Amino acid sequence: MILTREEEYQKIVEAYGNAGGNTDLLGNRQVANMVVHENRVLSANEVEGISLKSESTERGVALVLTVEEGRKIEHPVDLCFGMLPQEGLQEIDLKMNVQDRSEVNIIAHCVFPNATNITHKMDADIRIGNNAVFSYSETHYHGDHGGINVIPKARVEVGENSVYRNTFALVKGQVGRLDFDYETICGRKSNTELVAKIYGKAQDDIRIAEKVHLNGEGAKSLIKSRLVLKDKARAEVVGETYGNAPLARGHVDCNEIVDGDEAIAKAVPIVSVSNRQAKVTHEAAIGSIDKKQMQTLMARGLNEEEAINVIVRGILA
Amino acid sequence: MLEVSQLCYNSNGQAIVDDLTLSIGKQEIHAIIGANGTGKTTLAYLVMGIYSPFTGSVFFEGEDITACSVSERAQKGITLAWQDPARFEGLKVGEYLKLSNKNGSRAIEDCLSMVGLLPSQFLNRSVDENLSGGERRRVELAAVLAMQPKLAILDEVDSGIDMASLPYIMQGVSAMKSQGSSVLLITHTKDALDIADRASLLCGGKVLQTGSPEEMSQWFGDHCVICNHINVPEEGSA
Ligand SMILES: Nc1ncnc2c1ncn2[C@@H]1O[C@H](COP(=O)(O)OP(=O)(O)OP(=O)(O)O)[C@@H](O)[C@H]1O
Numbered sequence: 001m002i003l004t005r006e007e008e009y010q011k012i013v014e015a016y017g018n019a020g021g022n023t024d025l026l027g028n029r030q031v032a033n034m035v036v037h038e039n040r041v042l043s044a045n046e047v048e049g050i051s052l053k054s055e056s057t058e059r060g061v062a063l064v065l066t067v068e069e070g071r072k073i074e075h076p077v078d079l080c081f082g083m084l085p086q087e088g089l090q091e092i093d094l095k096m097n098v099q100d101r102s103e104v105n106i107i108a109h110c111v112f113p114n115a116t117n118i119t120h121k122m123d124a125d126i127r128i129g130n131n132a133v134f135s136y137s138e139t140h141y142h143g144d145h146g147g148i149n150v151i152p153k154a155r156v157e158v159g160e161n162s163v164y165r166n167t168f169a170l171v172k173g174q175v176g177r178l179d180f181d182y183e184t185i186c187g188r189k190s191n192t193e194l195v196a197k198i199y200g201k202a203q204d205d206i207r208i209a210e211k212v213h214l215n216g217e218g219a220k221s222l223i224k225s226r227l228v229l230k231d232k233a234r235a236e237v238v239g240e241t242y243g244n245a246p247l248a249r250g251h252v253d254c255n256e257i258v259d260g261d262e263a264i265a266k267a268v269p270i271v272s273v274s275n276r277q278a279k280v281t282h283e284a285a286i287g288s289i290d291k292k293q294m295q296t297l298m299a300r301g302l303n304e305e306e307a308i309n310v311i312v313r314g315i316l317a
Numbered sequence: 318m319l320e321v322s323q324l325c326y327n328s329n330g331q332a333i334v335d336d337l338t339l340s341i342g343k344q345e346i347h348a349i350i351g352a353n354g355t356g357k358t359t360l361a362y363l364v365m366g367i368y369s370p371f372t373g374s375v376f377f378e379g380e381d382i383t384a385c386s387v388s389e390r391a392q393k394g395i396t397l398a399w400q401d402p403a404r405f406e407g408l409k410v411g412e413y414l415k416l417s418n419k420n421g422s423r424a425i426e427d428c429l430s431m432v433g434l435l436p437s438q439f440l441n442r443s444v445d446e447n448l449s450g451g452e453r454r455r456v457e458l459a460a461v462l463a464m465q466p467k468l469a470i471l472d473e474v475d476s477g478i479d480m481a482s483l484p485y486i487m488q489g490v491s492a493m494k495s496q497g498s499s500v501l502l503i504t505h506t507k508d509a510l511d512i513a514d515r516a517s518l519l520c521g522g523k524v525l526q527t528g529s530p531e532e533m534s535q536w537f538g539d540h541c542v543i544c545n546h547i548n549v550p551e552e553g554s555a
């Protein structure tokens with residue numbers, strides 16, 4: 001079936017809405033936004049202080065997003081990447097340049113509602129200047145077939161005194177195969193927080209690698225991952241933090257819940273310190289749902305399944 | 318309402334609850350007192366169904382519930398406020414209270430107010446590690462109030478509560494009674510004993526004495542060495 005551009009736009013926006021995106025924002029002139037389907041930009045809107053330059057490539061889109069120096073962008077920027085067909089390849093090349101003293105919140109949705117054999121690659125290069133605040137939250141929806149291979153890679157540099165918050169969520173539908181690889185270099189007195197929340201089901205295969213280099217004096221970081229695995233899903237979470245500067249503080253916090261006899265969870269926290277005034281800590285909890293939490297909810301009249309749902313929803317919220 | 322007969326529970330070969338018999342009437346606040354480690358929380362778990370007794374039985378409203386699960390007992394109207402309540406990441410106080418209040422018969426805001434917590438400040442907090450110990454216990458009591466149970470087992474809901482808030486907790490417990498609930502009130506304080514109808518003293522997993530709060534208040538005096546089973550090293554041990 002061949003869709004017109006208008007139909008494509010409507011369908012991808014619908015998928016974006018189903019994945020939790022606010023569809024009102026995509027057409028809103030006050031809000032910077034962009035919708036990309038396969039290798040085509042279907043719509044784009046810039047607002048003052050932000051430039052969004054895009055170019056179609058053979059298999060995807062190359063996008064350069066710049067937030068100008070000193071600009072505080074009032075509304076979150078909405079990005080939607082996706083593919084409607086069941087099969088195909090999409091490669092997104094994303095460069096983000098968040099200049100000194102700017103502030104921006106980006107909300108991205110990656111939607112592949114019908115995927116049976118799709119590969120989605122994202123290569124991101126993110127430069128955050130000094131005294132800037134950058135939040136990036138990415139929510140994925142891959143449909144219910146698990147027929148997708150998603151490979152997001154990012155290299156991030158966080159400047160002095162800057163704040164960087166990254167959230168990755170994939171809690172609806174199936175994951176498919178996910179190979180997530182983020183590396184962050186943190187400057188002096190910067191603050192980095194990386195959060196991943198994933199619900200694996202069926203044969204989902206999840207690998208998360210997050211590496212943080214605390215290179216600037218007084219840099220702080222938190223790597224937080226929350227995974228729930230059902231059926232035969234498997235996951236490996238590698239959270240690495242290197243404390244390389246005086247007064248650098250890092251923490252790795254991984255919680256993986258296995259709700260099923262055949263799911264497999266693995267956590268590999270790597271913490272390393274090369275400066276005697278740096279400190280990096282980690283905690284990992286891997287296992288079944290907490291018994292006391294279950295009993296507490298059951299003592300309020302919930303049955304076992306209801307109690308599990310409440311606990312899982314909270315962890316992935 | 319609740320009849321516990323000849324309950325025994327062992328752990329690692331040691332009797333923790335030992336031939337314990339106790340009954341609680343309708344709309345009765347029954348305090349349980351006794352030193353640390355005498356089996357009060359274990360009794361609470363046995364009544365809630367978290368532990369199964371080795372021998373003995375639990376009857377509730379004339380029905381043998383000894384073999385019932387925690388959920389089944391809760392559905393019959395029994396609930397428990399834990400001594401050290403669990404924390405829940407990502408679950409808001411408001412949602413937590415709503416879970417307890419399935420029929421929605423009492424406004425959850427009122428339940429928070431009854432334990433002296435401002436709804437505007439607490440409804441959107443998470444029931445996670447960021448609540449203080451006292452706040453978490455008060456939220457737990459609010460959840461019990463929201464459930465309007467027939468029998469509330471309250472395990473030291475008044476411990477670690479600040480002086481200004483303690484009256485709210487006591488009023489909350491008394492309110493349960495006036496609304497028709499029975500309460501098994503595990504406590505170490507005289508304040509809680511004073512709002513009880515009766516009290517039982519536990520020692521070494523047994524009920525040593527049951528009486529009126531006045532009679533039982535003797536155990537809070539200067540001579541609070543409850544009985545010689547407690548804190549006496551076993552023969553032969555160092
Ligand atoms: N799972 C267990 N394994 C071994 N011993 C246990 C276990 N649970 C409880 N105990 C022991 O049983 C005894 C009774 O414990 P319980 O928690 O019921 O005491 P309690 O009366 O509630 O004390 P407190 O006033 O400190 O709350 C204690 O000595 C405790 O150490």
Ligand SMILES: [Mg+2]
Nearest residue numbers: 357358359400
């Ligand atoms: Mg106890």
